[in-house]
Amino acid sequence: MERQASVSYKGWMFRLAHLSDVHLGPLPDVTYRELVSKRMVGYVNWHRNRRRVLTEGVLGAIVADMQASQPDHLAVTGDLVNLALDAEIELARIWLETLGKPGDVSVVPGNHDAYVPGAFDKTCRVWGPWMTGDGASPPTDRKGFPYMRVRGQVALIGVSTARATAPFMASGFFREDQSHRLGRMLDDAAKRGLFRVVMLHHPPVRGAVPQHKRLFGIGTFQATMQKHGAELVLHGHSHLPTLYWIGGRGRPVPVVGAAAAGQSPGDSKPAAQYNLLDISGEVGAWAIRLTRRGLTGAAMPPSDLMSIDLTPEARLVERT
Template sequence: MFRLAHISDVHLGPLPAVTYRELASKRVIGYVNWQRSRRRFLHEGVIGAIVSGLQAAGADHLAVTGDLVNLALDGEIELARLWLEALGLPENISVVPGNHDAYVPGAFDKICRAWGPYMAGDDCEPPSDRRAFPYLRVRGQVALIGVSTARATAPFMANGFFREEQAQRLGRVLDETSRRGLCRVVMIHHPPVRGAVPQHKRLLGIGLFQRVMRNHGAELILHGHSHLPSLYWVRGQGKQIPVVGVAAAGQAPGSSKPAAQYNLVEISGEPGAWHMRLERHGLKSGSALPVELAALDLTPSRAAAARS
């Protein structure tokens, strides 16, 4: 059995000192939002509790589906690098970037340099640009496939982008890992389903992504961005693929969104007969550490029977 943990939307804080020059961009809007509300509900103590829960769970691998930072300030990017290094070795943690990690032009290149070992495929150099995605890591019988939807956007927008070039590369990776008999887990920041988030936050290229899934298949999709513990299904090659979201890892209780959570997916079985069980663990009022909140069977035939 392979145990895969999943967190997203860490939004490490507090913000470092910000200069007027750094605010002369889209960052000024994010800075105001942070001061007004985000700093009250996204803070280090909550993330520390989630990390303690993850360490106690003893997962084989950790998937982090984006938004480690808030405004992509140089100080934040460096803080996130140090946080990742304290969390574990690059071979045990797979990261994909989120929209906040690429908040302004130039930020994407900086996170590639800073977090590259956590976003590199097996036997590959750390990424230097978007052409390095998707990357592939194989752990046991599991293929971890990291997709990037992160790109700087206009003020008040938080869209993701999935374009034809990456779609072609993803299709080839999915075919290769299928031939090897691996359980294919796709990691992506923006939810690749319609209606999961408001229009100004949606993924541009949902139809293209779902076409890749229909043509090439996968066993599981993990995402962030919505700050919600969601479960959707998209069509794959003759079966339904679970699309799993998670509450923000830095979210304190008391907000309109669920308090911080992490997912734990247990993967067992064999090619053509994979079994997946999802546990959601999170903070509840009065709990210092995460507790189990729900358990779901993600094996398509069993999940369908449970819903009927």
């Protein structure tokens, strides 16, 4: 596929691809000791539900199509694994290597990547190269977030909302300490005239997911956007291709979700998709075009599902 220059303004364009909720399978062998925890619930859920609808072949088709679109960078917004088993975390590292060099792929963890106590820190150690800010050391725990990378005229800022929770809960957390660090990064990027992309797993919008999956700290996150501003927010978690708008510093901020990248057709949730975001322009006149590509049937290759301008002046109601 030839790269489509759907947006080209002020002489440059940056193409950002966005994947989420990969849930790599199949599950490796699990010991009884590993299941004496919340993992027992997830293990049963995998075999009853996710094993049928999250498939390697579907994910492979999505990744191949995405790579053919020649993105400048890839954002992966969490839930690479299912139960955060050591073998799963290592498998995800190998999969990340197939996506691209760590400097070309930015990852934030999801709730499944921090499924049980201790898993989050292991995830940081193993996936650290894909979650490291420019000039910073790889994260070893949640204090390593947010991180910021600058690629061309785009600042990519990775926020972590992942934390181990009780069985039947999939909540996320965004606290004041991370808010302060995020605010400083947003201000720094603004002073440099950069387009600011914030990546996190849980949608920072009320009502986007059921209560047991919600983000604690939505108000804090939105207040941070209102005070410091951003140009784009990317998230996963809901397994839905959504578009919301929240208040920013002088301009509304588009909040873009993605369908699960490994989702097979025929389930209640949309089949596998990914987002392409073509970014161009300059401070005060940024241009963003969102194109969703994904499956429409079991035997169909990925295709364009919709395309929309993400500027406040072109705000439309997206129907998915």
